[in-house]
Amino acid sequence: MNEIISPKMETVNNMRNRHDSLADLTSRDMEDFMEEMGGEISVPVLNGDWDALPANVRKYIAENVRLCRPKGVFICDGSDEEAEEITEKMVNRGLLTKLDKYENCYLCRTDPADVARVEGRTFIVTKEKFETVPHVQEGVKGILGQWMSPEDAEREMVQDRFPGCMKGRVMYVIPFSMGPVGGALSKVGVQLTDFNYVVLSMRIMTRVSSKIWDVLGENGEFVQCIHSIGAPRPLQRKVINHWPCNPERIMITHFPDQRKIMSYGSGYGGNSLLGKKCFALRIASRIAKDEGWLAEHMLILGVTNPQGEEKFIAAAFPSACGKTNLAMLTPSLPGWKVRCLGDDIAWMRFDDEGRLRAINPEAGFFGVAPGTNKKTNPVAMETCMKNTIFTNVGMTADGGVFWEGMEKEIEREQKITTWLGDQWKVGDKGKAAHPNSRFCCPASQCPIIHDKWEDPAGVPIDAIVFGGRRPEGVPLVFEAFDWEHGVMLGAALKSEATAAAEFKGKQIMHDPMAMRPFMGYNFGDYLQHWSDLNKPERQMPKIFHVNWFRLNDNGKFVWPGFGDNIRVLDWICRRVNGEDIAVPSAIGQLPVEGSLNLKGLNVSWEENFSLPKKYWVEDIEETKSFLQAQVGCDLPLTISNEVAKQEERIRLM
């Protein structure tokens, strides 16, 4: 402990700076001031230098100390020593288990009630409802974001949940950058949290460093990220697996106008690592609209052909549809090379030459573990063998990890402890890992990380790809006729539900632009923003749609996927180069038969590329009603025109 601060006195000092004399203070300020003079709140700074923080950061912390009432403040610097100290404490407490088989890897098991993002409890707070959500048809429940009024948010969060929520706990202050520290496309956040798991994960997923204070300068802008697990001491609820949380009261609110996030009740990644979905997608998409760029749920990869020519691709797939696998693809074709720049989020902006340049704002991978193995994604397997936090996976008796999909990679009869702590072995009933279990590891240790992945200027995007899990009717790959048509294809994106959120079962859900859970503002305005980016002086990327998940009549996948997806990337790159290998169809440009390299594969062209008319007639009808019901009068004319043109083409099929 090196210093005592009095946040309230700090507030007064700031007030003094802002006002020439106390006579300028409002009566509310004055009330605060009088209370300050009592100076009854003071909390120790357990780590870091309070005085080195910018004044607006001190004020932000002080206000939240006053609200949350932690027992102390720990200012993080992102160093290895700091991480080691926190890790040791967590191991001693039983929250982390060291995985002896690997270097610096740990297993964490959550309370089984806190295992995924909670979309039903996630809100965007704006004064005007329709800034956040589109005008849905009467009687329809909107699925493109949830709005909350500032008054309700104030009541739910500031008055109800947050007062005293950190009592008996430490408030960690995490300065972080999304994107390279100080980069022109990067943005800064400061997360406050009462959960040390969040500190360790944030330093993997974002760039946590004291250098952030210099980037901010005296009054630089940052996104306020306030997080609490909602388990003040004395505890009101039994802690399970040493994972305190408050699942019944989870609420995640975003205030785009104030560039602020408040998240309560959950320690699970998507709800608690606020740099990721909350900041880099929901808040950033709104900043991006204001500033003329894009914040998207997209991987970024560089693909180099045997002639040494490289193209950069950004691809949007809904959660748990294989973005990480595609970003780390090991090509099955000789001479090809894929290098990864990011697996989940892309921030993209047109440069002065009219090229769309993308950065990955994150610094790590928070990948879905089940299904990942040495065959499907050997690169991810290698990436997570050191410096990784695994959450809700199984553990083998020799201190290794196990999840569904790794059956061939462990000895038969290996004893496994499941994510629920039960003894288990392959072949037993039930699952060893939760379907949404994760590995959280630094991107820098990915063996195929691109040498430009931290280039602050980003990489120039040649193609944008949309995709989802579509068991029926949707061809392996097709190309949009133009930018507007591509935006419409993105708006019509659908996929089978996955375990990344609270949904159950295998229903096909709309997930426009793969952004349904992450939209920061009215989806109609978002589509308009995409349309407006199209300018003749710009080199617009070509847009494609892919589907690795089509099934045949026997319920078998018609495409091998994984490393063979390079064959689809090959076709995409050749189209980017203008090769005449496409033929127009009702839904877009399809590969000319034989133009996709299928050498050595036993797959049927027909099964991969047929367009069943009945399916597409129903599909466009359903898409049209979806857009009418969910986006209503906010749907840009350009998009409804594209839908009408597609409908007409399908009618004529």
Ligand code: OXD
């Ligand atoms: C994720 C998600 O965790 O999309 O990336 O849910």
Ligand code: MN
């Ligand atoms: Mn994601």
